[in-house]
Amino acid sequence: MLVVLLLIILSFFVAIAWWMFLLPVLLWVIITGVGSAFIFTGYHIKTYCKNTAVKDRKIAITFDDGPTPETTKVLDLLKKHNAKATFFCIGSQIEKHPDIFKAILDDGHTVGNHTYSHSPKVGFFPAQKFREELEITNGLIEKYSGKKSLFFRPPFGVTNPNIAKAVKATGHYVIGWNIRSLDTVIKGENRLLNRIKKRLTPGSIILLHDTSQKTVNVLEQLLVLLEQNKYEAVTVNQLLNIPAYEE
Ligand SMILES: [Zn+2]
Structure with a gap:
């Protein structure tokens, strides 16, 4: 200007x-x-999208928009393949499926905040309203885990000055990704897997959604692919060396 x-x-x-x-x-x-x-630009807020300093073959798989009944299948697969993941949960979904939410925690995975409503209009919320979305969900996470979440993933990967202001007040780390699977858009499972495979490098953060059988099927193949290529799936806090919860 x-x-x-x-x-x-x-x-x-x-x-x-x-x-x-x-x-x-x-x-x-x-x-x-x-x-x-585009979250990777870090234009409005500092965002963590990968760890380029990682020397060994570590990556982080993340799941957005749960918990849902599909989450249970995701947990079974992760357990079977000895993999850890990070789940960015919607507050209203935690209220609907508290047992599934607790199962995520019991299995030793990390959980993070993905707003309360995941409204398509969150990008237009004033800072105070957005802050409430974060605080209500943090309250739910604390209720079931006893821990105060420090991880936040913006719905749709959208950030703006109001969201930046809210996040500054709540003190969350904004976690993005560098591999967007597009699993809510692409229909073919092979195409989805190939998309991830092509982009896979040590230190990557992969975005998936624990909301469909399709993603469960892709995850099964992805976990085999990771094993074949000697990759280890760790939580985002392990990959980035930052705390997921307040001490
Ligand atoms: Zn989402």
């Missing part, structure tokens, strides 16, 4: 084409739009 102001001042002295005023505004809109939509 400073650029526009400078241009206005400058226009008193030299002739400036009208579109010159539009250009910086347009650039700002594009940069802010991209920064808000």
Whole structure:
């Protein structure tokens, strides 16, 4: 916006084409739009999307939008393959399936905050309303785990100044990903697995959703693939060396 102001001042002295005023505004809109939509840019808040410093073959599998009845199948597979994962849970889903939520914790996985409502409008919530979403869900996590969650994953990967303000107040680490499986969009299981396979590198954070049988099937193949390639699936806190809960 400073650029526009400078241009206005400058226009008193030299002739400036009208579109010159539009250009910086347009650039700002594009940069802010991209920064808000793509979590890896860390445009509004510091986000943790991978650990490039990892030397051994470690990766973190994350599941969003649970707990759901599918979560139970996910837990069985993880146990069978001796893998650990991180579950970013929706508060209202924890209320619906408290036993499944407790099973995640009992199996030694990490849980994080994924807002209370996961409303498609969360990106438009004022900071205070967004903060309440985080606090209610943290209350539910604490109720069942006895721990105060420090991990937050933004729904749809969207961040903006209001979300940044809310997160600053609650003190959460914002956890993103560098491998988006698109498991809620892509229909073919092979295509999904190949998409992950192509992007797999040590230190990666993979985004999946424990909401469909399709993802359960893909997970089964992914865990075999990881074993064949000597990868170890760890929690996000282990991968990034940051605490998932308040001490
Ligand atoms: Zn989500």
